[in-house]
Amino acid sequence: MEHPVTVAIIEDHPVVAEGVASWVRSDPGQRVRLVQTARDLTGLSGVPGLSGVPGPSADVIILDLELSGELVTAQIPGLVAAGYRVVAFSGHSDPEIVMETLDNGAHAYVSKEEGRDHLVEAVLAAAADRPYVTRSQARAILADQRPARPALSEQERQALLLWFQGMSKASVGRRMSISENTVRQYISRARAKYAATGRPAPSKDALLTRAIEDGVIRPGEITPYRSFARAAAEPSLGAPDQ
Amino acid sequence: MTAVQPTAMMSGRYQRAFTVAVVFLVAGWHLAGAGGQLLHNRAAYGSFAFQGAMWLVMALAITAGSVLVLRGAPGWRPAWAVALIALAASTAAAAASPAGQMLAVNWAWGSAGWIGVLVLFRRRFSELALFLAAEALATLGVLAWDGLNRAELAGFLAVLAWSTGAQVAVAAGVRALDVAAGHAAAAARSEHAARERAATAEIIAAARHARWLALQESAVPLIAELAVGTADPGDTQVRIRCAVQAARLRRLMAEGDQVPGSLVHELHASADVAERRGIAVEIETAGLLPQVPGPARRVITDAAITILTAARSQARITLAAVTAGIAVSFVTDTGAVIHLPAAGEGVAIQQQQDGGMFWAEARWNTL
Numbered sequence: 077m078e079h080p081v082t083v084a085i086i087e088d089h090p091v092v093a094e095g096v097a098s099w100v101r102s103d104p105g106q107r108v109r110l111v112q113t114a115r116d117l118t119g120l121s122g123v124p125g126l127s128g129v130p131g132p133s134a135d136v137i138i139l140d141l142e143l144s145g146e147l148v149t150a151q152i153p154g155l156v157a158a159g160y161r162v163v164a165f166s167g168h169s170d171p172e173i174v175m176e177t178l179d180n181g182a183h184a185y186v187s188k189e190e191g192r193d194h195l196v197e198a199v200l201a202a203a204a205d206r207p208y209v210t211r212s213q214a215r216a217i218l219a220d221q222r223p224a225r226p227a228l229s230e231q232e233r234q235a236l237l238l239w240f241q242g243m244s245k246a247s248v249g250r251r252m253s254i255s256e257n258t259v260r261q262y263i264s265r266a267r268a269k270y271a272a273t274g275r276p277a278p279s280k281d282a283l284l285t286r287a288i289e290d291g292v293i294r295p296g297e298i299t300p301y302r303s304f305a306r307a308a309a310e311p312s313l314g315a316p317d318q
Numbered sequence: 319m320t321a322v323q324p325t326a327m328m329s330g331r332y333q334r335a336f337t338v339a340v341v342f343l344v345a346g347w348h349l350a351g352a353g354g355q356l357l358h359n360r361a362a363y364g365s366f367a368f369q370g371a372m373w374l375v376m377a378l379a380i381t382a383g384s385v386l387v388l389r390g391a392p393g394w395r396p397a398w399a400v401a402l403i404a405l406a407a408s409t410a411a412a413a414a415s416p417a418g419q420m421l422a423v424n425w426a427w428g429s430a431g432w433i434g435v436l437v438l439f440r441r442r443f444s445e446l447a448l449f450l451a452a453e454a455l456a457t458l459g460v461l462a463w464d465g466l467n468r469a470e471l472a473g474f475l476a477v478l479a480w481s482t483g484a485q486v487a488v489a490a491g492v493r494a495l496d497v498a499a500g501h502a503a504a505a506a507r508s509e510h511a512a513r514e515r516a517a518t519a520e521i522i523a524a525a526r527h528a529r530w531l532a533l534q535e536s537a538v539p540l541i542a543e544l545a546v547g548t549a550d551p552g553d554t555q556v557r558i559r560c561a562v563q564a565a566r567l568r569r570l571m572a573e574g575d576q577v578p579g580s581l582v583h584e585l586h587a588s589a590d591v592a593e594r595r596g597i598a599v600e601i602e603t604a605g606l607l608p609q610v611p612g613p614a615r616r617v618i619t620d621a622a623i624t625i626l627t628a629a630r631s632q633a634r635i636t637l638a639a640v641t642a643g644i645a646v647s648f649v650t651d652t653g654a655v656i657h658l659p660a661a662g663e664g665v666a667i668q669q670q671q672d673g674g675m676f677w678a679e680a681r682w683n684t685l
Contacts, residue, residue: 171604189600211602215602218605218639219604219606219639221606237640237645240636241634241645241647242634242677243677247670247677251670
């Protein structure tokens with residue numbers, strides 16, 4: 077990458093903000109550059125109603141979902157509309173909050189337990205409009221029972237389940253007798269299907285466009301509405317491929 | 319889940335019986351009441367053929383409405399379609415009746431009202447009220463068109479009170495019976511639940527005894543060996559045996575709690591012992607987990623204890639709802655070969671060793 081991805085951290089606990097900054101700094105490739113740290117959203121440029129300065133100040137925002145005791149998931153559409161990509165970083169792991177965050181246009185959801193291993197990678201993926209699925213996101217997708225959820229194939233569900241269970245993607249591949257790349261493909265496709273549902277957002281469009289360009293998903297596989305007749309896809313470990 | 323079903327079925331059976339009763343009432347009225355009046359006054363109509371045709375249209379509406387309500391609660395579109403057909407046919411029949419004699423020879427008003435009752439009685443009450451009001455207004459409109467005098471208005475009000483009153487009473491009565499059937503079914507369910515609780519208490523007592531027996535076989539000999547000195551606490555094998563027995567004891571205590579999600583609870587208890595050894599254990603759940611019966615839970619927690627005992631520094635336990643069951647998985651860092659205890663009680667166990675990472679999944683199916 078020619079220039080590093082710029083990132084802003086919105087985090088009301090200074091200790092956590094400092095920890096996140098140190099993860100960003102300790103990335104061996106120095107692929108991410110921290111340009112702003114703020115305790116709330118008021119200092120962000122380019123967000124209507126927040127600041128008069130036009131244009132986003134960073135490529136990606138690492139957003140703590142709870143600022144001064146209040147959930148800020150409802151602010152995500154405004155941030156996304158202003159041109160930011162949002163990576164939610166939260167102590168909450170409630171699947172409903174994860175789903176709401178993604179539905180509002182966040183690129184990825186990283187729980188605080190997952191931060192060290194996933195945050196920098198999630199920021200890089202968001203900057204490139206590529207799907208990034210943490211285990212907490214996989215969990216929320218597996219738990220999703222909303223009528224309007226997208227239809228996932230059995231393989232996609234199985235890859236998500238094994239990933240959620242804690243296997244590495246390479247191990248998931250060996251378990252499913254497929255390549256690690258195919259595992260990534262399945263998981264990314266499941267995420268891309270979610271970008272095609274719910275509230276429209278420019279970040280979702282960008283993610284879908286990129287997924288189609290990358291061959292992760294074909295336009296025909298995008299199902300904005302899940303019919304109940306297709307609701308039966310579930311993984312089964314007793315399949316003969318093991 | 320299973321406890322609710324008989325209740326729903328029972329109150330469903332009553333409701334169906336009430337529906338059948340309403341169908342007979344409406345069909346009977348149309349055949350005998352309206353049909354009888356139509357034949358009796360056949361000479362009075364300008365065109366008996368037209369009146370007969372309207373009668374047939376309404377008979378067809380009753381057939382369609384009966385099919386709808388016997389299949390289940392109809393949606394507003396089909397229900398109102400039938401109701402509006404009846405309203406149109408009855409208004410046409412009234413309009414074609416001779417002026418001045420309309421109320422005396424009108425057979426259609428009552429039938430139309432009953433058809434409204436048939437298709438709307440389990441929908442919002444305001445819908446039935448709206449329909450009956452529309453029907454009455456249509457009839458009044460025809461009367462007014464023909465020139466309404468005071469005697470006719472009095473007659474209209476009398477018929478309105480009688481027929482609409484009866485229709486509202488039947489609709490309200492069936493709704494009340496529906497509610498009563500729901501109560502009866504709920505009472506039956508609570509009796510069923512009481513019997514189930516008594517049976518559960520017996521099972522719990524038996525399980526406690528079985529647990530006590532299990533301790534006699536496993537923990538007690540180990541404690542005896544430690545006391546006598548034949549087991550050396552410095553020996554790694556003895557320490558592992560102690561860890562396993564400690565985990566079992568914790569699980570046995572946790573098993574006593576008859577709380578929802580008790581499998582999660584028992585796994586936490588099993589993890590507790592590993593955590594004391596410095597193993598970082600995460601437990602996560604995904605989806606709405608089904609209740610797993612005791613013997614199957616025992617198979618799963620036995621596997622958990624064995625795996626956690628072999629863990630080197632960390633373990634992740636997940637419980638995920640899958641089609642008709644639950645998948646409990648364990649991922650841990652261990653190079654050791656783990657011999658899992660036997661599966662059974664509806665639990666299938668799979669495992670995979672991948673370098674230093676061990677994965678196992680215990681799957682329990684309700685099927």
